[in-house]
Amino acid sequence: MSQFIKTYGRIRPSANGSGTSPLVSTDKAVNVDLDNGRKTYELHRIFNSAATQEDVFACVSKKIVEDSADGFNGTVFAYGQTGSGKTHTMLGPTNSWSDPEHKGLIPRSIEYLFELLDAKTREFQKFTFSVNVEFVELYNEEIYDLLNLKNKVQLRDLGKEIQLDGAKSETVDNSLDLMHVVQRGWVSRSTGSTAMNNESSRSHALLIIKIKTQEVTGGLVKERSSTLNLVDLAGSERQSHTKATGDRLKEATNINSSLTVLGRCIRILSKPTAGSYVPYRDSHLTHILKNSLGGNSKTAVIVNMHPDREFLAESTSTLNFAQSCALIKNAATRNEVMTGDQENSYKKAIQELRQEVDETRAKVREEFGKRLDDSEEMQRRLTKENEELKAAKIDLQSQIDLARVKYLFNGDAEQSLEEHKKLISSLSDKSASSLYTLKLEKEASEKRCHQLQQDLNELRSKYESNLSETLRLQTPNGKVRQSSSRSERRQTLYKPSPATLANYVEESEVAERLDEANTMICKLESEKQTLQSKWETATESFVEAEKQIKELESSKSVLITEKEQLSKEFDAVRRENEENVEKISKNRKDLDGLLLKIAEYAKEIENRKQEKLTIEEKHGKEMDEITNHHKSVKEELQSQIRNLSASNSNFSESQKEANEKEELLQQRLQSLSEEKSALQKELANKAQLLADAKNDIKECSKTSSELHSKIVEKSEMISTLKKKVEENDAELKIKAELIVSLEQDIAKKAELIKQQAAKLDENVTTLSEQNSMKRRIEEAIEIEENWKKRYAALEDKRQTEFNDHQRDIKNLKLQSNMLKEQGTKAEKQLSQKRQEFDKKVEEMEQQFAQMSTAALKKQEEKIRRDSMLQYESTIQDKQDEITELKNLNEFYSKQHDEDSHAIANMMNTRQGKLSYVEKIRLDKMEQEKTIIQQRATIDRLSKGHREANRPVLRSRNQEAAPQ
Numbered sequence: 001m002s003q004f005i006k007t008y009g010r011i012r013p014s015a016n017g018s019g020t021s022p023l024v025s026t027d028k029a030v031n032v033d034l035d036n037g038r039k040t041y042e043l044h045r046i047f048n049s050a051a052t053q054e055d056v057f058a059c060v061s062k063k064i065v066e067d068s069a070d071g072f073n074g075t076v077f078a079y080g081q082t083g084s085g086k087t088h089t090m091l092g093p094t095n096s097w098s099d100p101e102h103k104g105l106i107p108r109s110i111e112y113l114f115e116l117l118d119a120k121t122r123e124f125q126k127f128t129f130s131v132n133v134e135f136v137e138l139y140n141e142e143i144y145d146l147l148n149l150k151n152k153v154q155l156r157d158l159g160k161e162i163q164l165d166g167a168k169s170e171t172v173d174n175s176l177d178l179m180h181v182v183q184r185g186w187v188s189r190s191t192g193s194t195a196m197n198n199e200s201s202r203s204h205a206l207l208i209i210k211i212k213t214q215e216v217t218g219g220l221v222k223e224r225s226s227t228l229n230l231v232d233l234a235g236s237e238r239q240s241h242t243k244a245t246g247d248r249l250k251e252a253t254n255i256n257s258s259l260t261v262l263g264r265c266i267r268i269l270s271k272p273t274a275g276s277y278v279p280y281r282d283s284h285l286t287h288i289l290k291n292s293l294g295g296n297s298k299t300a301v302i303v304n305m306h307p308d309r310e311f312l313a314e315s316t317s318t319l320n321f322a323q324s325c326a327l328i329k330n331a332a333t334r335n336e337v338m339t340g341d342q343e344n345s346y347k348k349a350i351q352e353l354r355q356e357v358d359e360t361r362a363k364v365r366e367e368f369g370k371r372l373d374d375s376e377e378m379q380r381r382l383t384k385e386n387e388e389l390k391a392a393k394i395d396l397q398s399q400i401d402l403a404r405v406k407y408l409f410n411g412d413a414e415q416s417l418e419e420h421k422k423l424i425s426s427l428s429d430k431s432a433s434s435l436y437t438l439k440l441e442k443e444a445s446e447k448r449c450h451q452l453q454q455d456l457n458e459l460r461s462k463y464e465s466n467l468s469e470t471l472r473l474q475t476p477n478g479k480v481r482q483s484s485s486r487s488e489r490r491q492t493l494y495k496p497s498p499a500t501l502a503n504y505v506e507e508s509e510v511a512e513r514l515d516e517a518n519t520m521i522c523k524l525e526s527e528k529q530t531l532q533s534k535w536e537t538a539t540e541s542f543v544e545a546e547k548q549i550k551e552l553e554s555s556k557s558v559l560i561t562e563k564e565q566l567s568k569e570f571d572a573v574r575r576e577n578e579e580n581v582e583k584i585s586k587n588r589k590d591l592d593g594l595l596l597k598i599a600e601y602a603k604e605i606e607n608r609k610q611e612k613l614t615i616e617e618k619h620g621k622e623m624d625e626i627t628n629h630h631k632s633v634k635e636e637l638q639s640q641i642r643n644l645s646a647s648n649s650n651f652s653e654s655q656k657e658a659n660e661k662e663e664l665l666q667q668r669l670q671s672l673s674e675e676k677s678a679l680q681k682e683l684a685n686k687a688q689l690l691a692d693a694k695n696d697i698k699e700c701s702k703t704s705s706e707l708h709s710k711i712v713e714k715s716e717m718i719s720t721l722k723k724k725v726e727e728n729d730a731e732l733k734i735k736a737e738l739i740v741s742l743e744q745d746i747a748k749k750a751e752l753i754k755q756q757a758a759k760l761d762e763n764v765t766t767l768s769e770q771n772s773m774k775r776r777i778e779e780a781i782e783i784e785e786n787w788k789k790r791y792a793a794l795e796d797k798r799q800t801e802f803n804d805h806q807r808d809i810k811n812l813k814l815q816s817n818m819l820k821e822q823g824t825k826a827e828k829q830l831s832q833k834r835q836e837f838d839k840k841v842e843e844m845e846q847q848f849a850q851m852s853t854a855a856l857k858k859q860e861e862k863i864r865r866d867s868m869l870q871y872e873s874t875i876q877d878k879q880d881e882i883t884e885l886k887n888l889n890e891f892y893s894k895q896h897d898e899d900s901h902a903i904a905n906m907m908n909t910r911q912g913k914l915s916y917v918e919k920i921r922l923d924k925m926e927q928e929k930t931i932i933q934q935r936a937t938i939d940r941l942s943k944g945h946r947e948a949n950r951p952v953l954r955s956r957n958q959e960a961a962p963q
């Protein structure tokens with residue numbers, strides 16, 4: 001992790017206490033009043049003169065120490081002009097290193113470091129640490145081992161770490177030891193007076209603390225190592241300010257040269273550029289602090305300043321240095337090495353921790369049980385005591401009562417009472433005396449304690465005074481250095497005067513005693529601390545357990561209340577549900593009743609309607625009957641009147657009869673009118689009845705209308721419901737239809753898909769067929785191509801063969817011509833020879849004419865016959881040959897025709913082609929055979945011809961030889 005170097009400023013109290021300071025500081029900035037205006041320097045924190053040592057430590061060093069205990073390298077160095085308070089800051093004022101208030105950053109860091117390491121040892125079961133310390137000074141560009149001045153120290157750069165070869169490394173296991181080492185080393189440090197500071201540090205002092213820790217968790221071993229550098233630099237002032245001369249001037253030059261290199265390195269580091277070289281090796285100081293400046297370290301720089309105007313230039317330069325430092329980035333990483341099987345070790349660690357937790361729990365439980373038992377026991381005891389006391393009280397009371405009675409009734413009562421009083425007073429005296437002794441004992445122990453504390457304080461002060469005395473004695477002639485050379489100074493430093501030896505012995509004894517006391521105290525303190533911590537952890541776990549129990553109980557009670565609430569709610573819901581069920585069933589019943597009523601009403605209405613209809617029908621019928629009757633009566637009367645009028649003519653005659661009839665008629669009319677009135681009455685009654693019925697009907701219709709409206713309502717409801725149902729049905733229908741249509745669609749699509757699939761299949765098959773066709777075609781084309789090629793090749797072959805044949809034929813023709821020529825030649829020759837022969841014969845005849853003519857004639861005859869025969873056979877042979885050649889020629893021309901024919905048919909069948917090829921092959925073979933035969937014949941012929949000519953010549957020669 002990279003981080004900038006932390007820079008802090010500290011302004012010491014004014015040396016002369018006069019005038020206003022040109023440095024005005026806030027928490028994080030110093031405002032400097034320069035001649036040419038004001039300049040503000042911002043740092044991480046500014047400590048003014050009022051800042052305490054603890055403030056400085058807490059802010060500057062605490063975190064670095066914590067990190068160094070955790071495996072990070074750390075460096076704190078103080079920079080500033082002489083007398084500005086570097087040593088005051090780093091170590092504290094002289095003889096105040098153990099002063100809780102005034103001790104500086106180094107003692108505080110050391111104490112805190114061991115506090116942390118001890119705490120870790122307590123915290124972790126398997127945590128060990130080792131601390132080694134080296135203390136060197138850089139003086140005049142030489143490295144001196146402050147722990148053993150005889151050692152020759154060489155600087156070795158190991159890359160990651162700078163080693164001081166030859167420097168004594170002391171192992172320490174507590175802060176006191178380490179402080180002793182520091183004290184021892186500090187005594188050796190070169191101090192000299194300057195004009196400005198009586199104890200001016202003329203060298204750079206480097207306290208190098210090397211920390212190694214090992215933590216075993218399960219099977220995992222975590223090893224960390226770190227270096228904590230605490231550096232008190234020499235004064236950075238200009239030489240003119242120091243008024244130095246001689247050795248002091250040389251010192252100052254060397255101090256300045258190393259600080260100049262430091263400044264140069266810091267300037268380069270603060271403005272890093274690609275490939276920029278940092279001259280660490282130019283001085284030992286920067287070489288040793290290589291890691292602290294831009295390397296693997298957490299570094300803090302504290303710059304000390306004078307507030308006075310006379311040091312303004314130095315203060316400004318110091319602040320410039322601080323600002324450059326603030327720009328340097330360090331990359332600090334934890335120096336840690338882990339070994340062991342990590343997974344298993346983690347598991348083991350978890351298991352161990354669990355076990356630890358279980359054990360602690362068990363312990364806490366046991367403790368708790370014990371305490372509970374104790375408290376119960378105590379309670380029992382106290383109750384028992386209480387009861388006993390009560391009994392004693394009762395007893396005493398009874399005794400007193402008895403005494404009173406005795407006093408009243410007996411003369412010795414007074415004596416007895418006196419005895420009792422004595423007894424009581426003796427008892428109270430006893431208890432008072434025991435209380436008094438306890439008090440005395442307590443006071444004595446307190447006094448003893450006080451005394452011990454006083455003794456301890458005395459011892460401590462004595463030790464400190466002795467130590468300071470020793471330091472004073474070890475530095476010859478106090479702090480003023482007399483010897484001019486450094487080696488002389490060192491020699492004098494380690495040669496105590498005989499006068500001080502006694503003091504040494506005493507001091508060593510006191511120191512031993514003090515050491516013993518300290519170790520004892522430490523031991524006791526550590527024991528106390530461990531016990532305290534154990535007690536605290538146990539109490540904490542107990543409290544934790546109690547807390548957990550309380551939490552569990554509270555959560556349990558919460559859960560119980562929740563459960564109760566839930567059960568209540570559940571009951572309420574159940575009740576509500578039951579009520580709802582009841583309501584629903586009631587509503588259902590009501591609805592059923594209403595439906596029944598509606599049905600009844602509907603039935604009634606139907607009945608009423610029916611009744612109304614029947615009544616109306618009945619009335620209609622009756623009315624019809626009445627009107628019919630009235631009509632018929634009227635008609636009868638009218639017919640009677642007509643009859644009467646018709647018989648009016650006969651009226652006189654039958655006056656009487658008429659009168660009688662009239663009387664009868666009147667009677668009848670009367671009866672009829674009576675009947676009519678009765679009928680009218682009845683009609684009125686019927687009308688009344690009808691009206692009543694109508695009223696009834698009206699009422700009925702009213703109720704019916706009400707019912708009707710209700711029915712209408714219900715029916716409306718039903719209709720709306722029906723509508724809804726219908727709508728739903730319709731919707732369902734639509735949906736069903738939709739589904740059906742969709743299904744149909746799907747089916748169609750499936751069909752389509754099937755068809756398409758089929759088509760596709762077909763296509764695929766056609767495609768495959770086409771493909772196969774194509775393949776076949778391609779194959780066919782390929783075959784055709786091949787055939788064509790082969791045909792072409794064959795054609796070529798044939799052509800070449802044909803050409804060959806032609807050539808052969810030509811050759812044969814030529815041969816035959818030649819043979820012909822030869823034949824003609826031979827004929828010519830023959831004729832010539834014949835002529836020659838004839839000539840010779842003539843000559844011979846002439847010759848033999850001279851010889852015996854008979855013998856010669858015979859011989860001649862014989863020769864002639866033989867030659868003739870030979871000649872004829874040769875002629876025959878030649879003629880045969882010629883015919884044979886002719887035949888061959890014919891055959892070849894025929895063959896040529898056949899060939900052309902075959903070529904024309906060549907593409908028809910493969911067989912044909914093959915057969916043709918075969919045929920050609922065979923023909924070729926035949927031809928070859930024939931050619932061979934012909935050649936043989938020609939050879940034979942030419943041989944024969946040669947043979948035929950040879951005996952004639954030989955015989956002629958033989959015949960000529962005897963001559």
Ligand SMILES: Nc1ncnc2c1ncn2[C@@H]1O[C@H](COP(=O)(O)OP(=O)(O)OP(=O)(O)O)[C@@H](O)[C@H]1O
Pocket residue numbers: 011012013049080081082083084085086087088089093197199200201202233234235236304
């Ligand atoms: N903050 C402070 N409060 C009180 N006194 C201080 C403070 N700072 C420095 N002093 C005093 O000033 C004097 C010089 O201080 P110190 O020796 O620490 O200076 P220095 O920077 O270490 O000088 P040198 O470089 O010469 O060693 C000492 O007496 C010291 O007690």
